[in-house]
Amino acid sequence: MIPDILSHGQYETVYNFLSLVIASQLFTAVFLVIALPRILPRYRQAITVAIVVCGIAAYHYFRIFDSFKAAFVTDAVGGTGDYSQAVGAGFNEGYRYVDWLLTVPLLLVELVAVLALVRSVQSALLRRLVPAAALMIILGYPGEISGDNGLRGLFGLLSTIPFAYILFVLFVQLSKSLDQQPSGVRRILSQLRFLLLLSWGVYPIAYLLPLLNISGADAWVFKQVGYSVADILAKAVYAVIIYQVARIKSFDDDPAFARDELSRDEVATRS
Template sequence: MIPDALTQGQFDTVYNFLSLVIAAQLFTALFLTFGLSRILPRYRLAITVAIVVCGIAAYHYFRIFDSFKAAFVSDSVGGVDGYTAAVGESFNEGYRYVDWLLTVPLLLLELIAILALARKVQSGLIVRLMVAAGLMIILGYPGEISGDNGVRGLFGLLSTIPFAYILFVLFRQLSKSLATQPVSVRGTLSRLRWLLLLSWGVYPIAYLLPLLNIAGSDAWVAKQVGYSVADIVAKAIYALIIFYVARMKSYDDDPEFARVELSTEDAPPILAR
């Protein structure tokens, strides 16, 4: 539930983190767009999906940002600056769930595409993981908007089932695929499993705050900051790692491509143009 009031510091904290997410997603998308030509065509689908993910996230954070600014009005009580909940306005948490409903399946597709697995294996993974991702988001939303901790706990538990299934499949599939990946990216892909676990793990922690009797404006601010940081890690940073893997795999697949790319990187700026 949205708090009745925020201090100046709390308002500024949420404001700045929402702004940070917009910048991170938007400029990551731009960087990846300009970098598409620096990888082989077979890996461009993964990076194109990453661009779409960051673009969707940037759009929704613009909407979240506007919703946040409209939900609170500046107020000064006893000479202390702060903000109170605006009459007739509310903070729309639903924007996050619409964003996740679109981006979480795409994040999974991004990873599957960069692994370049056999077509039959890819198809099976995509179907299973897309369904699980949709169920995870859909089941979590009723609990998020409910003020009843019992309802929140029930739907939180239900959404945890597909969440755990996704992590299990990804860990197992990533582990199985490591032996077939180039040596240059095995360590990165192995660590990517833990990045997924750590970044995705922030969401249920933030979701559970009300169930832990952590309420009030501090808890609400902590939830917004937690979601924001998790979205930067799970989308922007994750996308940059996928781009690095695509570059290394491109080098491994085509030595001539690697020679041209590396010679361009090493050349003085005037010659690299």
């Protein structure tokens, strides 16, 4: 539940982390737009999706940021006192779920697209992963907004089913496709799945806090910070790694392209 009062330190912590996420998503998207010509066309779809993901996340975090500032106000001079909930305003957690409903399936599209698999294999993977990702978010939302721990636990359990299925596809089914990838990217792609698992693991922990009777301002601040860090890892950091994979695969596919790019890097370094 949203606390009635935040201390100055708690308010500043959430404020700064929300600001950090906006900067991370926005400038990751800018970097990827600039770097897009530096990979082969067949891998640009994956990076284009990554740009869209970071753009969606930046937009929703702007909305979350504005909602947070409107929800908590202080009468203290210089804003150094406690912050209380504003009358007629509330923090809208729904922005996160709209963001996740759009971006979580696209994160899986990024991964499959950068593999550049045979179209039939790629389509089969996406038909499994994308609906499961959307269903995971849709099932989690009713529990998130419910004040009933029984209902929260039920929807948390239901959302875990598609989550487990996604993990099964990523770590069992997708492993067969990794064998077809260049040796230079197999380890990176394998670790990328663990990055998704690590970052997504923050969400159920935060989701379970009320069920564990952990509440109050500190718990709410911890949840907002955890969500923010997880979104940076799962979107901005993930996107940069996807770009690294696309660049390595571009070099492996086309030695002439690799020579040209390395020459550009050498010229830039000398300059």
